Amino acid sequence: HHVFVCSGLGCPRNDEIRRALERAVQTQHLQDAVLIRKVGCMGLCSAGPLVLIQPQELMYQGVQPEDAEEIIASLGKSPIQRLLLPADLAFFTRQHKNVLRLSGRIDPESLPDYLVAGGYQALLKTLATLQPPDILRSIQDSGLRGRGGAGYPTGLKWATVAKAQGSPKYLICNADEGDPGAFMDRSLLESTPHAILEGMIMAAYAVGASQGFIYIRAEYPLAVQRLKRVIRDAEQNNLLGHSICGSNLNFHIQIRLGAGAFVCGEETALIRSIEGKRGLPRPRPPYPAEKGLWGCPTLINNVETYANIPPLITHGPEWCANLGTDKSRGTKVFALTGRVRHTGLIEVPMGMRLREIVDDIGGGLTEGHTLKAVQTGGPSGGCIPAALLDTPVSYESLNELGSIMGSGGMIVIDETSSMVDIVTYFMAFCRDESCGKCTPCRVGTAQIHNLLIKFQNHRATMADLEMLEWLCDLLKNTSLCGLGQSAPNPVLSALRFFRREFLDCIATEQ
Ligand code: SF4
CATH class of the missing domain: 3.10.20.600 (Ubiquitin-like (UB roll))
Structure with a gap:
């Protein structure tokens, strides 16, 4: 039996649970029959800590260290009903796992685990049988779009970097995930870090980059620790460095830690931060694909985009193109x-x-x-x-x-949440994270936030409502970077669908 214990940050006490299971295996003298493994996130964080029993595919929820003896004693017998998650839970059956297919199934830090699961096969196939233009064509044919937010066609971006003049070429993985409520990149990096490396190495081959950087928030210590480990293992096994797997590809990856500024997720600010300067956005063009890191052509994609590359090359572009909608594939x-x-x-x-x-x-x-x-x-x-x-x-x-x-x-x-409260929260976030370089965003986010407070306190007027809409429009159209341009979105969307809630906050004596 294999007993998989989630080792993601979402499952509390998972180290304790794993140790308790290991002790139970010893006390029940089952060392030859049972293997306890730490794995990445299994997805259903609300039911954690999760434990998966293989080969029966039994998943136990809400496991505590005290359950360890019973779990080990039950192996091969009837499952423990009070802990068992239904096998046909729609949470799992309705998903289509592509980049998450190995998440919760392998030890994130184990190169052998990743290899046994088919890892680095796409890279080997690429280096042995494909030329860079073949990869670029596959990515373009697949219709893959950047998963970081803007949805720019990945193939087009790669082709631009590939044909850009300038040397060396750089490659960046944007892991500066900062949206409140978002933890996709953290979980991918904690669960299948080798898959991100594999995608980056293939991208480097396709565009001709020789140096890569992973820009990741320092607030993600577990992901950083695992990345360091897998980069070291990849270097020791000729998957990174000079003449990778005997090919003519030379590619190195370094980690750069971000200090938690939301604006550093914006690509030009991120690039400045890697260069050792304060993370401030600059106007585009020139785009990083032509003039990026230290003025050289730079490919920048987010974590999930790179994670899509190995399966896409393994299965061919049609596989991604056949999933999803006409313009949003995969x-x-x-x-x-x-x-x-x-x-x-x-x-x-x-x-x-x-x-x-x-x-x-x-x-x-x-x-x-x-x-x-x-x-x-x-x-x-x-x-x-x-x-x-x-x-x-x-x-x-x-x-x-x-x-x-x-x-x-x-x-x-x-129904218990107030839309005015929600957008006020998001606007406070944007105000705090505004880098201050341009006036519409620096001053506008603060003014919009002040107006929203008036709505929260039921002291707003109709003129405030008009001013709110005017300011949102101004920010959208005149801010320098995406942070300011998109900061009004939550407010405008709430005004469109929940206008009544704002009107109800207008003081009646006005
Ligand atoms: Fe900085 Fe905001 Fe201007 Fe972007 S829009 S450059 S975050 S002040």
């Missing part, structure tokens, strides 16, 4: 949180309806609550009201409703 990872029964990390084909995510995968709202809205895209996104729950999840359909796909935060909001 799958998307979401951090499903809020007032649903089942919260955690999920992966669904693009085009799945929000209703299926909330009702089936999420298991519906918690007892006694009704759905009010689903928030996507965090402080840059918006709310989809319950009446529009049949909206398919795609870049286009969410944009049409004034929200964005974003990097994958999805917060389910119930």
Whole structure:
């Protein structure tokens, strides 16, 4: 038997549970028959700590160290009913796992585990049989779009870097995940860090980059620790460094720690931060693909985008192209949180309806609550009201409703939450995170926040409402970078679908 214990940050006391299981194996003299393994996130964080028994595929929820003896004693016998999760739970059966397929199935830090699961096969196939233009064509044919938020076509970006003049070429993995409610990148890095490296190495081969950087928040210590370990193992096994796997590819990866500024997720600010300067955005063009790190062509993609590359090359571009909608291909990872029964990390084909995510995968709202809205895209996104729950999840359909796909935060909001409170929270976040370089965002976010406080206190006037809309419009159109341009989105979306709540906050004596 293999007993897999989640070792992600979402499952508390998991180290203690693993040690208790190991002790139970010893006391029951089962060392030859049972192997306890630490694995990455299994997804259903709300039911954690999770333990998976193989080969029976039994999943135990809410496991505590005190359950260890009973779990080990029950192996090969009847499952422990009080801990057992139903095998047909829609949370698992309705998902389509692509980048998460190995999450919770292998030891994140083990190179042998990753190899046995088929890891680095796509890289070997690439180096042995494909030329860089073949890869670029595959990525373009697949229709893959950047998973960091903007949804820019990945193939087009790679092709631009590949043909850009300048040397050396750099490659960056943007792991500066900062949206409140989002933990997709952290979980991917904690669960399958080798897969991210593999995607980066293949990208380096395709665009001709020789040096890569992973820019990751210092607030993600477990992910950083695991990345350091897997980079070292990859170097020792000729998967990184000179003449990778006997090919002519030379590629190195370094980690750069971000200090927690949200604006450093913006690519030009991130690049300045890696260069050792203060993370301030600059106008584009020139785009990083042509003039990026130290003025050289630079490919910058987020964690999930790189994680898509190995399966895409293994299965061919049609495989990704056949999933999802016409313009939004493949799958998307979401951090499903809020007032649903089942919260955690999920992966669904693009085009799945929000209703299926909330009702089936999420298991519906918690007892006694009704759905009010689903928030996507965090402080840059918006709310989809319950009446529009049949909206398919795609870049286009969410944009049409004034929200964005974003990097994958999805917060389910119930009837007890005030939309005015929610947007005030997001605006305070943007005000605090504004870098201050341009006036519309530096001053505008503070002014919008002040106005929202007046609404919260029921002291607003109709003139405040007009001013609120005017300022939001101004910020959208005149801010220098995406942070300021998208900061009004939550407010505008709430005004569009929940205007009544703002009108109810207007003082009656006015
Ligand atoms: Fe800085 Fe905001 Fe201007 Fe972006 S929009 S440059 S975050 S002040």
